Structure formats: structure tokens, C-alpha cells
Amino acid sequence: MASTLKDVAQAAGVHTGTASKALNADTRHLVAEATVKRVLAAAKKLHYQPNDIARSLRTRRSQMVGVLVPDLTNSLFPPIVRGIEHVLSDSGLQAIVLNTDNNIEKASELFSTLWARQCDGFIIASAFREDKLIEEIAEREIPAVLVNRLTDKRLLPSVSGDEWSGVHIAVNHLASLGHKSIAHIAGPKNISTGNIRRLAFLDAILKIGLKKENCPIVFASEYSDSAGRFAAKKLLSNSKARPTAIFAGNDQIAMGVLDAIDAAGLSCPEDISVVGFNNIPLMERVNPSLTTMHLPKRRVGEAAAVILKEIISGEVMHGPEVHMMPCEIIIRDSTAKV
Amino acid sequence: MASTLKDVAQAAGVHTGTASKALNADTRHLVAEATVKRVLAAAKKLHYQPNDIARSLRTRRSQMVGVLVPDLTNSLFPPIVRGIEHVLSDSGLQAIVLNTDNNIEKASELFSTLWARQCDGFIIASAFREDKLIEEIAEREIPAVLVNRLTDKRLLPSVSGDEWSGVHIAVNHLASLGHKSIAHIAGPKNISTGNIRRLAFLDAILKIGLKKENCPIVFASEYSDSAGRFAAKKLLSNSKARPTAIFAGNDQIAMGVLDAIDAAGLSCPEDISVVGFNNIPLMERVNPSLTTMHLPKRRVGEAAAVILKEIISGEVMHGPEVHMMPCEIIIRDSTAKV
């Protein structure tokens, strides 16, 4: 059906090896100019499209990069992925995006199949703080970069938001509005973002001089509105010690917090201010519009892709460096003076 | 580095051919049971992972399906993609998702590279009403299914929402609230959804008995809030003939319409009711929450994937059939009695 290198070579009256060299830009100098022209013409006439599978088998490189994401329907990730794709495509690399559903076994399976397809490298947005898969990848020295989520052990280069200072900015914002009782709905303990945001929250309230007992922390079992709602409901059930502000582990949790505030017959921001994290799309349109920390998602993806490219090409050596992009506060209607 | 079939065969004391047959479930009966056990044991011990590239080269099948999407950051698409992936993964197929940015040339390029990688089939959510790429795919009889967007010519099987009746339901809803002047902000003319929704809108208002001159149509240049805002601003600039309801081409356009209503010093739904289409995530949380037609996105993706699998396996023949999933109205706060 499709024409092969052999067809082109025959049409041009040369051997396949010669045709290959003529077609490939960086071996073309090995072939006489006139021959190159003949081969190129034959290739064009036959609509020759090299078979990447065969090429990959021989060269052991596939020009594909595996991208592991917890869940594409979480709108945090598509912008990151677009950033990755944008950078990769400049070098003819293609991103293969797969969903792990936060399931480490599924992630391992997906990794295996990608590896069997000779992926040149990996960008992983689905890491847990302790993650066998990441350890294995690091141990085998497979080119890979973490994005957004980190492991506790520094094993691979990573790109994420500067969560620590982001949290401080958020808490300071609430404090500047006069809030003295700020609660935190923390994300999952086994995910770096959940952990570091919680620790940063603790640090921030202590630095400000707020009392720890006025600033309770409740855990959400996952980064979702329903988990956020459940946790916030628990938090608000004790009407004695009701906080005047809630710092949510991320925007999805913040959505659940808004629901819980509503369900408790309270309102945001009049009774309780709410701050989210990430600034995912449409947060400017929800009711009330959400004050949140903006993560430069696309740039995070781009930076990760740049690093991976450098690792793959071998141009630049990379240890397990931590790259952090600054987060910016977006003040909207969900926060108000106490 | 990684162990190959040859290693396994050596370890088991058999020829590679025999090892291959032993490893492969449907050729295993050609090998003695004891030998199978030895090979399996050797494979396990060596952590043998077959090289899919080599396999694909030989079998001419890659177990990959290309999925062409306009833009993953448009939250209409991730749920469709998840539906596709879910069905495909049951058969060991993997979806390769790529963004075309509504650029038909980019789509063609992406298609070529996927085809060079021996993709077994394609699911395309980025079709235009006239689309050279789709024509070529149909002509070359490459397994492919359209999703969400159709071409004017019926060339490939397709799965989409039942737009026609969906629009009628939406318009009838507005009419039942007493609206007699309903405007439509249509999506792009060169995309099937934009076209059919506009035609269905015309049909619906006529069926209801509304006057065409009271029901103006304005085109949005693309499916985005900014294009919707621009179009709605134009519509509302004529304060004489202001509609009491606007049926937006999709939810993103509806967001722009809400902005324009706000910018005109009007409010929704008091002055103008708004209806969207697709019911993308978070529409229940925007202000006001959006009445919209719910498209069963995941099921649309699943259905498309099922059809593609049948085509690839050759089990069932498929012509250019049109499959339509019912759309359901979700009534929220953006529509009210006139």
C-alpha cells in the first residue's frame, strides 16, 4: 500500500542505503547532489512517508515522550500538557498523555507499555510522596522529569509552583483582612502538594502570630469538590469554634468548601472567606468568584519539557534539581474583611 | 540492557520462535506445556518485556489509536477522551491524543506522523464541515470514526449529540417561559455543530410560531467566551430590538454572553435569559448558574471507541452511519420567565 524506502530507491535507481542517506538531512552530504535530487523527487512522487516504527527499531529512539497525568478532566492538567506539547513539538517529539487515576499500579502498567514502545523520556505529573515507580525510573536512569508533584526523596528533576511562598502569600492576604481564625482543608497527605501546603500553612500562621488552636486543619481525602465538601462540613459542624476564613488545599476543594458554607446556612465571603490554589479555569466566574493562588501552568509544563529535552539530547546534565515557578495571588470576591 | 526474546529463549533452552509462541496466548497451544512453563519462568526471571516496536513492525499493527482533538483545554473534550480511553483500554489499545488547534494543516501533519507510527485507527473530534483530511482518510479506507463534529458529506461513521432535537428542547424551554424574542449566537459556520444548531434554531422558532425578525442570529467567530462576548455585544448594541433570551452556540459562548449582558448594564436572567450547550464542567457554579443542554460526553466517546474497535477488528462492517446521543436540558438560574 504505502510506499517504502525500497520503492523510492528503485524509482531513483539507487540502493536503499543510499536513498536513506539522501533522505536524511544530516547524512545527505554523503550522497552526490544529483542523486539526492533524484531520490527526493522519487520520494515526493511516491508520497513516501518513512515508517517510524522501523526507524525506531533500528535507532532505538521513538521521538515519543510519555506524559503521566492523574486525570485529564481535572482542568489543572490540560494547560500543563499544552505547555509540554508546545515545547516538545519544536524538536519533533510527541507527547503521549495517559491518565493514571491516581492509581500507582495503573501508572506502573502504563509506564511499562510506554517503555515497551521505546519512549525517549517521561514527564510525570502523578507522583506520590513515596513512589516505587519514580524510584525505579530514577534507578534505571531513564530520562524523566516530575511536574507539579514531587517525591519526598529527591530523585528526579522537577518543576512545580513555589508552594511554600504561595501559601504564605495566601495566608498573609487573609491575615491582612483581619482574619485571626483561619482553617485549612488540606489535600491528601501522600501527595507532595497536600503535604507542603499544610506545612507552609502551619508555618505561616505561626509567623503571623496566630494561635494554632484557632487555626484547625482538616484533611480532604482527595483533591475533589466532594472531598472538600465533606471535610468542610466536618469543620463547620462545631459551631463554637468556627473559623472566619478557610484556606483550601486547591480550587476543587474550595468548590466543596463553598458548598459546605452554603449548606451550613452561612455565606461567603460575609461569614467565611475562602482561598483556593492553582487558579484553574472558570474560577473567575464561580459564585462568589474565587480568590486563589495562580500557578503558571503552561510555563510549568514548558519548563519541564525543556529540561527533559536537555536530558534526552545529553546536552545538559541534570541532577534531581527542584525548579519552582512563582505563584501569584488573584484576589477576587471570596475573601473579605472580617 | 533490557532483556529480549533471544535472552529468554536462551535461558529456557529453546529457539526464539518457540519462545515467541509460548509467550503469546493464542499460539501457546503449539508448544508443549512443560516448555511453556520454562519459557514463562525465564521471562519472569529476566523481567522480559516484549518490544512493541519490533512487534509492530512485523505485525503491522501498533495497538495505538490516534485521537485528534481541537484543544484539550476546552473542557468539552477531556470527558470524551476519557470515554474513548476507557473502552479502548479493554482491548489493549492506547489512545494517542493530539491537539489540532482547529488548524486543518496541523491536523494533517499530526495525522501523517500518527500514520507513520502505524496507528490502527483514528477518532477525530476536530472535523470541519468540509475537510480534506477526512476525505482522504475515507478514501484510503483507514479505520476512523468522527466524534462530536461531522462533515457535510457522510464519509465516516460518527457519534455526536442529537443537536437537532436538543436545540428544539432548548428553544421550547425559552418559549415556555414566555420569551417571544429569542436571539441566537451561532458557532462557526464551518463547523457542523455551529451549522446544525443554527438551522435547528431557525426551525424551532418557526415551529413555535415566533417571528423570524424578532429572533436575530449573530455569528461568533469561534467557540470561545471572547468571541461570544464580541458577538453578544454587537447583538445588544441595538437597544431597540433587544431580545429577552439568547440561545448560545455552546457554553463558552454563553460565558461571553453573560459578560456582554453585564457590560450592557443588564442582568441575567432578569433582563435576558441565556441557554448554553454541552453542559461542560462548572456550569452549575458560574453566576448565574447556566441553563444548558447536557451532552453525555463520556458516553459519546465510549460509543465512538466501540465502533472503531469493531472496524479495526473487522467484526462488524460500518458505513458512514450517524449515531446520535440524546441531549437533556439542565435548567438552572440563567433562564427565567419574561
Place this chain on the structure above:
DNA sequence: TACCCTACCGCAATCGATTGCGTGAAGAAT
């Protein structure tokens, strides 16, 4: 004229798995 050098191209191995064919041995049937 003899020799060398260079440019160009063909040759064939290679990547790793699959698969139809051929062969040998064991067992069954006559």
C-alpha cells in the same frame, strides 16, 4: 605510467519479534 586520494555508492548486518514451513521423534494403526 604508476600511485594515491577522495567522493560516491552498494552491500549486508542489524534492531526484536512473528510465523509458515520443514523435520524429527514418539506413538498409533494395520
Place this chain on the structure above:
DNA sequence: ATTCTTCACGCAATCGATTGCGGTAGGGTA
């Protein structure tokens, strides 16, 4: 005891492109 069948396995070609090596022809130099 001989022939036939069946089962298990080895053999080698194959998929399509890449690449180092070797050979040849042409032109230049001594």
C-alpha cells in the same frame, strides 16, 4: 515390523529503515 499421523520445535525469512565498511571510478599528483 512398517507406515502413517501427530506433536513439538527449530529454521529462516520478514517487517522497513539505518549505518559502518568496503569497493570502484574518476581525477589529481609525482
